[in-house]
Amino acid sequence: QKEVEQNSGPLSVPEGAIASLNCTYSDRGSQSFFWYRQYSGKSPELIMFIYSNGDKEDGRFTAQLNKASQYVSLLIRDSQPSDSATYLCAVNMGNDYKLSFGAGTTVTVRA
């Protein structure tokens, strides 16, 4: 079983719609969760982090965490073509400062 799992996609959404990305993790003791955006040919960029159960909103992005279900999600509201990228879920499982990354979900926003 992979430590961090994501649907690979591609996830195609029309402009203005909500893109919903899901991530599950295997270590129940994990405490810190991150979403990174990676454009093709570029390095990952941190867009959200969440530590507590519930929702955290930042602009058009909302991260949702449910530790009981070992599930973290990212919602992108009012999706724009510039949101087209691969989104990586990352989890710190308590092993010093290392992060375990999912394989990423590719999102395409159709104009």
Add this chain to the structure above:
Amino acid sequence: GAVVSQHPSRVICKSGTSVKIECRSLDFQATTMFWYRQFPKKSLMLMATSNEGSKATYEQGVEKDKFLINHASLTLSTLTVTSAHPEDSSFYICSANLGTGGYEQYFGPGTRLTVT
């Protein structure tokens, strides 16, 4: 804040030569840095954790004698790919942790290595 730079951004070298990649934290001191490699359309693969003033910790399967890591100061870590071969061609990315207690990592822009 939390800006990480890498140099060079692209490098082409001949098989058998060595290549050094630098990773710098520009506006903070990074006790811990990380080195990743990424093949096209694949996820990040952690190669090693670089700690200032001590030896790097390599992930299983990563040859420490081939991928030399030095973290001589709080703002600089280097990765040297020794005796490079075409299969070492990849996108190498470093990241740094702020060291303020959080676990988020900030990534450099990456170095694309091509070995001919």
